[in-house]
Amino acid sequence: MAGVTRPVRVAVVDDDPLVRSGLRLLFAGATDLEIVAEGADGADVPGLVDAHHPDVVLLDVRMPRVDGLAAMERLSARARCPYVVMLTTFHADAYVLRALRAGASGFLLKDAPPRELLDAVRRVAAGEPILSPAVTRRLIEQVADPVAHDRRTSAAALLDRATGREREVASAVARGLSNGQIGAELGMGVPTVKAHVSRLLTKLDLDNRVQLALLVHDAGI
Structure with missing residues (x-):
């Protein structure tokens, strides 16, 4: 129906x-x-x-x-x-x-x-x-990572591909904010937030926003 x-x-x-x-x-x-x-x-x-x-x-x-x-x-x-x-x-x-x-x-x-x-x-x-x-x-x-330094270096280098605005969105994703919350915090509409996240995933060769959040944490941002 x-x-x-x-x-x-x-x-x-x-x-x-x-x-x-x-x-x-x-x-x-x-x-x-x-x-x-x-x-x-x-x-x-x-x-x-x-x-x-x-x-x-x-x-x-x-x-x-x-x-x-x-x-x-x-x-x-x-x-x-x-x-x-x-x-x-x-x-x-x-x-x-x-x-x-x-x-x-x-x-x-x-x-x-x-x-x-x-x-x-x-x-x-x-x-x-x-x-x-x-x-x-x-x-x-809290989880011990024996290659934390190397991971941080490679993550930071990867995030250098992102624009300043994209990095702001990535940081908000890493804090667990929803698209609506990100839009309210950064002054943009939800479709714009989704577009930024989509571009970030493509640019950084990631599968989803969980992996994006992990990358941001690895980079120490």
């Missing part, structure tokens, strides 16, 4: 049945979101994606056989990969950082407020990867 939009299809992969049950109950109250598949291990992910074609996969970081990182890397190698959001109980988890670098659309703490979790899935499904400013900052700052 014209004008009717189908619910966002979500797959949940977590080895804790209580977490899966809680998410199932939470999503049951959202008419625009639908859990279409569940799994208990990262090894389940390829089959779930092939069978149910989810728009978003909520993927636990730590699982006994195939962890979330390995599952994420397998998905990202596909030509058509659903959006992936990592689920974790940790505020600073090296696995999450590696997953973001591999192309995950963001991460959520399992104890996040229900409204925040649902809104995050909606944002990801709309093509806007999520960043929790405080958690992301702790994640990036």
Whole structure:
């Protein structure tokens, strides 16, 4: 029927049945979101994606056989990969950082407020990867990186390709601001913000705004 939009299809992969049950109950109250598949291990992910074609996969970081990182890397190698959001109980988890670098659309703490979790899935499904400013900052700052100096040098050199205005937008993205918030702060419309972000991703050869935020943090800006 014209004008009717189908619910966002979500797959949940977590080895804790209580977490899966809680998410199932939470999503049951959202008419625009639908859990279409569940799994208990990262090894389940390829089959779930092939069978149910989810728009978003909520993927636990730590699982006994195939962890979330390995599952994420397998998905990202596909030509058509659903959006992936990592689920974790940790505020600073090296696995999450590696997953973001591999192309995950963001991460959520399992104890996040229900409204925040649902809104995050909606944002990801709309093509806007999520960043929790405080958690992301702790994640990036606390995780030890043996090649931090080299990473900072290369990140700073890459960002030199950006114009001054683009760097302002990149910095705002790194602070976890939405397109609307960036526009309000920098005095530009949301379409203009989207255009700046799109140009930055193309110019810097990045997949999404999560990777842009990581690049800004790596550069020490």
